[in-house]
Amino acid sequence: MSTYPSCPACGSAHTYEDGAVFVCPDCAHEWAAGDAAAEGVAVVRDCNGNALAEGDSVVVIKDLKVRGSSIPLKQGTLIRGIRLVEGDAGHIEGNSDRIKGLVLKTCFLRKA
Numbered sequence: 001m002s003t004y005p006s007c008p009a010c011g012s013a014h015t016y017e018d019g020a021v022f023v024c025p026d027c028a029h030e031w032a033a034g035d036a037a038a039e040g041v042a043v044v045r046d047c048n049g050n051a052l053a054e055g056d057s058v059v060v061i062k063d064l065k066v067r068g069s070s071i072p073l074k075q076g077t078l079i080r081g082i083r084l085v086e087g088d089a090g091h092i093e094g095n096s097d098r099i100k101g102l103v104l105k106t107c108f109l110r111k112a
Helices: none
Strands: 016-018 021-023 030-032 058-060 078-084 091-095 102-105 109-111
Touching: none
Parallel strands: none
Antiparallel strands: 016 021, 021 030, 058 078, 058 109, 078 091, 091 102
16 A cells, blocks of 8 residues: 655645545645645745755845844845755855855845
């Protein structure tokens, strides 16, 4: 007997396969077998909804004060070679030309 994944919406274990999708009878949620969001893999997105990946470049969309530094991060600053924070889809790590070791919220970034 094969085991089916738990429902990503309600967490119910009473799921079944219907063709190419899985269905939860408790909440009527349907998802594809290869759906990354349903498998627990967090998809990191910028302010416009574009998916970000390891090594991408992003641009700051708003002037930001940086804790521990007297230099603000200006709008339009390019952050190259970002790193994704494991287990947190709302933050990325990266370096600007002037400030190293930044942790930034993705809502203030857009993909370059």
